[in-house]
Structure formats: C-alpha cells, structure tokens
Amino acid sequence: MKRFAIAVTAAALGLAACQGPGPKKVGEATLALASQGDDLPAAAEQAPVVEILRGAPVSIPDAPVVKLAIDRQAHWGQVKASLEIMEARGQTPVLLVADRQRVRALRLSDDFDERGIEVTAYATGKLCVRHPKVVEGKCSQSPDPTYIDGAGVRELVREAVRGYEMNDIEIDLPADLEWDDVVRVVDGARTCCGEDVPIRAAVRPPEAFPERIQ
Structure with a gap:
C-alpha cells in the first residue's frame, strides 16, 4: 500500500x-x-x-x-x-x-502497516469515522459548512478510539479540501485522546479505501 x-x-x-x-x-x-x-x-x-x-x-x-x-x-x-x-x-x-x-x-503521516480507524473528510465540513471491517460509519457536520471543526474531529475520533480499541488512524482526503482543514483533521486525530493514549495517524491515497463513507 x-x-x-x-x-x-x-x-x-x-x-x-x-x-x-x-x-x-x-x-x-x-x-x-x-x-x-x-x-x-x-x-x-x-x-x-x-x-x-x-x-x-x-x-x-x-x-x-x-x-x-x-x-x-x-x-x-x-x-x-x-x-x-x-x-x-x-x-x-x-x-x-x-x-x-x-x-x-506537523507530521502528515506516521508509519504503521495495519489497518486503522478510517477517517473521511469532506469539503462541506463533514467528517466520518468507521471501523475498517464495517461498512457503516458515524459522521458529524460542522455548524459552518465552509470548514471542519477541530474540536469536532477530536471528539469523533476519541469516541472511535475508545469504542474500537484501536490507536491507528487512516485519513482519506478529497482533492478539493482546503489545507487548513487537512491540518485540522490530521492534528485533531493525532491529539484526540491526551498524552496517555499514543495515536498514529496517516494520510492514505484514495485506493487504500474500498469506498468513501457517505
């Protein structure tokens, strides 16, 4: 990959x-x-x-x-x-x-080989997470569709890390996402859970994901 x-x-x-x-x-x-x-x-x-x-x-x-x-x-x-x-x-x-x-x-990608929690960002302020072996995901929408809320990223990823008991995050980004949002997603995912819970996050190419979360 x-x-x-x-x-x-x-x-x-x-x-x-x-x-x-x-x-x-x-x-x-x-x-x-x-x-x-x-x-x-x-x-x-x-x-x-x-x-x-x-x-x-x-x-x-x-x-x-x-x-x-x-x-x-x-x-x-x-x-x-x-x-x-x-x-x-x-x-x-x-x-x-x-x-x-x-x-x-900011480290854009940490090094890990196993599949991680899938985080999918959208240029409409939407962010979704799912387990890599599950079709359905959970999504959140920023109050303002022109940006992705960093606090919302941390909250949604923190919930997934605790629920799935996984510490690796794979990030799927659309080409039209603004760089400000890219940094908020990567930084928010990596800093979701405090210093006692080490998180690895990596931006993956689109072919790494079977389909985008809707």
Whole structure:
C-alpha cells in the first residue's frame, strides 16, 4: 500500500513576514495552525522554501530537502501533486505550519502497516469515522459548512478510539479540501485522546479505501 510517509516540520526562516502578532505568513502564504508540532531538523535548516498558493503553479527546485509554505486556502490536490513530484525525485518535503507565534511542524503521516480507524473528510465540513471491517460509519457536520471543526474531529475520533480499541488512524482526503482543514483533521486525530493514549495517524491515497463513507 503506497502511503505518503512524510516527515513534516517547521523552519526557522528568519523572515520579517513571520514576526509579530497575527497569522503567520511565509511570503504570500498564510500558514495553517496546528496544536502539535516538531522542531526543524538540522538537515532542513538551509533548504529552499516553496510557496503553494491556491490555484497558482508550483515549481519544485532541485534540492534534497524542500520546505513547503502552504497557504491555508490551498487545496489538498495541489499539495498532493507537489508531494508526488518530490517523491518521484527522491526529495524530502518539509511542510510548514504555525503553532501560535512560531513556525513549527506537523507530521502528515506516521508509519504503521495495519489497518486503522478510517477517517473521511469532506469539503462541506463533514467528517466520518468507521471501523475498517464495517461498512457503516458515524459522521458529524460542522455548524459552518465552509470548514471542519477541530474540536469536532477530536471528539469523533476519541469516541472511535475508545469504542474500537484501536490507536491507528487512516485519513482519506478529497482533492478539493482546503489545507487548513487537512491540518485540522490530521492534528485533531493525532491529539484526540491526551498524552496517555499514543495515536498514529496517516494520510492514505484514495485506493487504500474500498469506498468513501457517505
């Protein structure tokens, strides 16, 4: 099963756009917020930065490590296409997110081989979960259909983790989902259950799922 095993991390960019109050920006990209992040490894400190803006073309430089400053309104399909190009080249992507006033990191995918709880996101504010051996799932709808509620992600995934007694989460994302929602789903799933319950979450390609939860 092909997966995106991507170590996502933040950069110490030293850019004026990342200083002071307000949303964190790298160039023209406003970073998505994540409550859990990783520090920048030494190998990424001097890596070039590429902005991914909604609807704009992306050019990936020829470098072993590339930092991706993804605007929160960019679509997952744009990000996924860039990640596939980098995977084919053997490059390491470093995806930037914001943790309050710091540019930090989010692991897009943890490493595990077994099937996990299936989490399916929709661009209409809807989120569903199900056991991998069960056809039917349970869904929740954000009060505002323009975004997925992070607290709702944690609540729904926490209930599934406890009910199914499983700690691995497989995430199915539509191409038109905004990056802000992608980060909320991944971060919310991984932080659902407190420090005493370790959760592994991984974004899987569509072919990993027999069908989308309705």
